[in-house]
Amino acid sequence: MNPSRRYLLISPCRDEAQHLRRTLDSVAAQSVQPAAWVIVDDGSTDETPAILEEYARRLPYVRVVRRTDRGRREVGPGVVAAFYAGLKTVRLEDFDYLCKLDTDLDLPVRYFELLMQRMESDPRIGTTSGKPWFVHPQSGALAPEVCGDEMSVGMTKFYRVACFKEIGGFVRQVMWDGIDCHRARMLGWIAESIDDEAVRFVHLRPQGASQKGIWTGRLRAGFGQYFMGTSPLYYLAVAAYRLPAHPAMIGSVAMLWGYFRSWLKNLPRYDDREFRLFLRSYQRACLRMGKRAATARVNAERAHLWRASRREADARHDRSPIARHGLEYDLAPNAAEIVADHSDSFSARPGLQSLS
DSSP states (O other), X not given: OOGGGOEEEEEEESSOXXXXXXXXXXXXXXXXXXXXXXXXXXSOOSSHHHHHHHHHHHOXXXXXXXXXXOSSOOTTHHHHHHHHHHHTTSOGGGOSEEEEEOSSEEOOTTHHHHHHHHHHHOTTEEEEOOOEEEEOTTTOSEEEOXXXXXXXXXXXXXXXXXXXXXXXXXXXXXXXXXXXXHHHHHTTOEEOOOXXXXXXXXXXXXXXXXXXXXXXXXXXXXXXXXXXXXXXXXXXXXXXHTTTSSSTTHHHHHHHHHHHHHHHTTOOEEOOHHHHHHHHHHHHHHHHHOHHHHHHHHHHHTHHHHHHHHHHHHHHHHHOGGGGGOGGGOOOOOHXXXXXXXXXXXXXXXXXXXXX
């Protein structure tokens, strides 16, 4: 394998027997195989463990980490905790790319190859993905999920390892998959998803379709936007734009209720003032000039930050060869230790702040 294309997949999963084989088969068919794939069974009670055991025998790069059953599915913090339980079993410095991959996807055969080609062509791209499509419940035809070009999608977050480290990894809350892209952009990286047929994939469980129903999923999305620091005006505009999207009207109403109910309850928000100021400035620009133009402007304005951070990284690399090994990431290889210590993150993150 080309050493510049060593990519690591980490897949938190729980009770995914219905879709798991399609994801496993689509990764096994990739034109460029992963260097390693850590699948974290987060307390499954269905046939998921048996399926994982079967594929672990067949695919040499698959490793399964098992966590005890917490008694419920926990979207957001639970997914991120499971992700880190998998990350702790490897040395991140052994890889060039990292992908948090869901196990309810059907990927095209050149998916990862094409993403790496794109990132090789532009070193500023820190995170990228294709676009998710789903089977529409009424027409039965494939339809695109609503997702902006300025974000890599949460179900397949493909990262340059250097970018993932610089943003500090994932926040343990529902909007982890929004905060990461905005933080990357704030630091001068480019975050994106590509609307190209060659990297479109099928999402077997549509985005926001919570295990308890789409209403619950959209409520959760509204809370996540509140937590991240999204401005009320911007979120009203987003909800209005998404009115026709499936499920028509109901989805937008649930999103807004999730946001404003959180505001009324004075729930904690993401405690990073610099980030929230950047986010709201970016959102105001999106309302004024459109998201595409606003994103292009921010990317141009922050290019100098990326160049400066690359110079600093190169200087550190030259001064200290030992630092290249990242010994602070060389964490417990024993799966039993992972289960016992899954709450620790390899990177300290800001805490929470009550809304004043």
